[in-house]
Amino acid sequence: MTRGFAAEEFRARVARAQARMDKAGLGALLLTTEPDVRYFTGYLTRFWESPCRAWYLVVPVSGEPIAVIPSIGAALMGETWISDIRTWPAPDPEDDGVSLLAEALGEVGGPVGLPSHQGKALRMPLNDLEAVKAQSGLAFTDDRGIVAGLRAVKSEAEIAKIAQACAIAGRAFDRVHEIAAPGVVLSRVFRDFQRLLLEEGADWVPYLAGGAGPEGYADVISPASDARLERGDVLMLDTGAVWDGYFCDYDRNFAIGEASEAQRAAHARLIEATQAGLEAARPGARACDVWRAMADVVGGGEEAGRLGHGLGMQLTEGLSVSAKDQTVLEPGMVITLEPGVELRPGKIMVHEEDIVITSNVPKPLSPWAGLDLPVI
Numbered sequence: 561m562t563r564g565f566a567a568e569e570f571r572a573r574v575a576r577a578q579a580r581m582d583k584a585g586l587g588a589l590l591l592t593t594e595p596d597v598r599y600f601t602g603y604l605t606r607f608w609e610s611p612c613r614a615w616y617l618v619v620p621v622s623g624e625p626i627a628v629i630p631s632i633g634a635a636l637m638g639e640t641w642i643s644d645i646r647t648w649p650a651p652d653p654e655d656d657g658v659s660l661l662a663e664a665l666g667e668v669g670g671p672v673g674l675p676s677h678q679g680k681a682l683r684m685p686l687n688d689l690e691a692v693k694a695q696s697g698l699a700f701t702d703d704r705g706i707v708a709g710l711r712a713v714k715s716e717a718e719i720a721k722i723a724q725a726c727a728i729a730g731r732a733f734d735r736v737h738e739i740a741a742p743g744v745v746l747s748r749v750f751r752d753f754q755r756l757l758l759e760e761g762a763d764w765v766p767y768l769a770g771g772a773g774p775e776g777y778a779d780v781i782s783p784a785s786d787a788r789l790e791r792g793d794v795l796m797l798d799t800g801a802v803w804d805g806y807f808c809d810y811d812r813n814f815a816i817g818e819a820s821e822a823q824r825a826a827h828a829r830l831i832e833a834t835q836a837g838l839e840a841a842r843p844g845a846r847a848c849d850v851w852r853a854m855a856d857v858v859g860g861g862e863e864a865g866r867l868g869h870g871l872g873m874q875l876t877e878g879l880s881v882s883a884k885d886q887t888v889l890e891p892g893m894v895i896t897l898e899p900g901v902e903l904r905p906g907k908i909m910v911h912e913e914d915i916v917i918t919s920n921v922p923k924p925l926s927p928w929a930g931l932d933l934p935v936i
Contacts, residue, residue, distance in 0.1 A: 561724055563804045564602055565717055567641040573600055574619060576710055581621045584704040587669040589619040590661075592683040595873040596675060596707055600625055602640045604805050606764075607633065613650045614684045616661050620668040628661045658688050662695035670696070673703030679877060680708065712870060712878045713892035718806065719916050722871065722894055723925045725762070725808035726914055729801050730927040732756040733812045737936040742791045742817050746772055749795070750784040757801045767800030767875050770811070775822070776907035780811075780900075791817035794909060794933070800875040807875050809896050810912040810926040815935040823909070826901050827933035830911035833857035833899035834929075837868065837881070838915060841895065841922045847885035854899040855883070868896040871914060893917040894925065 577589065577600070591597050594608040597617045608615070616628040627642050630650035637645050646664060648657050665672060674682065682689065693700055714722070732753065739752035754765045770784070771777025772795045780798060789795060798811035813830075815823055833854040840853035854867045870878030871894045879887040881895065889895075895917070900910035914926040 561720065561804075564604075569715060569717060570600060570602060570641050573710060574625060577619055577706055578621055580704070580706045580709070581619075581673070584673070584706065586671055586673045586701075586703070586706075587621050587698075588665060588672045589703055589707065590665070590672050590674055590700075591617040591619065591707070593675075593681060594683075595711070595877070598805060598873060599707070599711055601627065601637070601642050603627075603633075603637055603642075605633070605636055614657055614688070616657065616684070618661075618664050618668060623668075626664045626668070628657055628664055630657070656685075656688060658691045659695065662692045665692065665696045665698055670698030670700070672696075672698050672700045673706065674700060675707045676702035677705050677708035679874075708878060711872060713890055714872060714894055714916070715892070718872065719892070719894060719925070721804050721806035722808060722914065722916075725801055725803040725806055726810070726926040728761045728803055729757060729799050729808045729810065731760040732762075732799075732801075733797070733927075735760075736795075736797065736812070736814055740789060740795055740814065740816065740936055742789055744789050745786050746770075746789060746795075747784040747786050749789070749797070753797055753799070757799060761803065762801040763803055763805075765799065765801050767807075767809070768797070770795065770797040772796070772816070773907065774820070776826070776903040776909045778906060778908075780908075780910050789816050792820065793817075794819070794823050796910065798910075798912065805873055807871060807873070808914055808926065809871050809875055810914050811910065812929065813909060813911065813933060815933050817935070819933050819935050822903055824933050826903055826909045827911070828931045829858065829901055830899055830909060831929060831931050834897045834911055834913055837897040837899070838913075838922055838924070841889060841897070841915060841917060843889055843891050843917055843919060845889050847879045847881050847887045847889065847895075848883055850889070850895075850897070851881045851883055851885070854881075854897065858899045858901050860902075866898075867900070868898045868912075870894065871896055889917045891917050891919045
């Protein structure tokens with residue numbers, strides 16, 4: 561599969577943003593986070609892990625975007641479709657790109673929209689933001705949900721990358737029997753599973769969580785302990801592996817040595833709930849409708865919490881499959897379905913799959929699990 565996107569993909573994204581900006585009366589968007597900048601540019605680098613440098617992209621209501629970035633990123637940004645690249649030697653304690661950014665915004669004009677949807681963040685010092693406002697003389701406001709709305713609906717090329725990440729994880733899950741067995745330390749399983757993901761083609765593994773125990777596990781976000789797997793345990797591994805900048809996010813449960821009736825019943829119920837979510841996830845349905853379909857199977861009412869979320873360039877983005885989220889599903893949205901059941905107080909099992917909303921029946925992107933709990 562080809563990495564990256566054609567320039568036409570980015571031009572189409574910018575054009576859609578500009579049409580919405582014009583309707584909303586915005587003169588520019590100011591983007592400061594890795595996924596938002598990458599969405600419009602294709603600029604993919606792990607250097608965002610360095611917190612001491614700020615990166616900016618200005619999307620004007622007409623014309624092409626302007627990248628205002630540290631000079632260390634100029635060569636790589638030059639490989640993208642962006643032609644207007646303005647740099648400074650960052651970090652600069654006296655003027656860390658403020659004047660350069662204010663000048664670019666002044667050329668474009670305002671009001672300037674900042675992504676402010678839930679899950680969004682501003683990745684620049686607040687003092688610098690106030691300085692940019694003062695130097696540019698422009699009004700700043702929220703972006704009217706434009707960036708979040710655009711990113712929520714994926715192109716076919718984006719969906720293909722998520723599907724590739726899912727396929728890579730599927731091959732790694734098929735090899736869990738190579739690394740997990742009674743007596744193996746759970747932290748060793750975690751390390752080895754990351755290795756399997758990389759061997760199968762993942763670019764990196766930013767997220768891996770899980771748990772193990774005879775009556776389920778306490779949560780789904782803990783790092784691995786040094787406890788040893790025991791016969792009769794149920795092991796869960798949940799991965800957010802990345803291929804070409806796009807995540808998968810799904811999990812699998814495995815019985816170690818043998819499966820109890822309670823474990824088998826819980827797993828079958830989770831698959832039943834996931835299937836109910838799949839059948840409910842049609843265009844025009846709301847996220848809360850999908851939640852209801854799964855919650856009716858697993859029980860728990862609103863206390864069941866979020867049973868899925870949006871997925872794409874981030875592990876979680878956009879909507880929540882929850883009781884109160886009224887987001888209407890559209891073709892092209894990629895979401896996870898993640899029901900959970902309680903085996904006893906404080907011990908749970910969860911299951912997660914990735915799907916894409918289509919004009920008709922939603923399409924699974926992760927290799928769909930069967931009713932039977934795998935035993936290794």
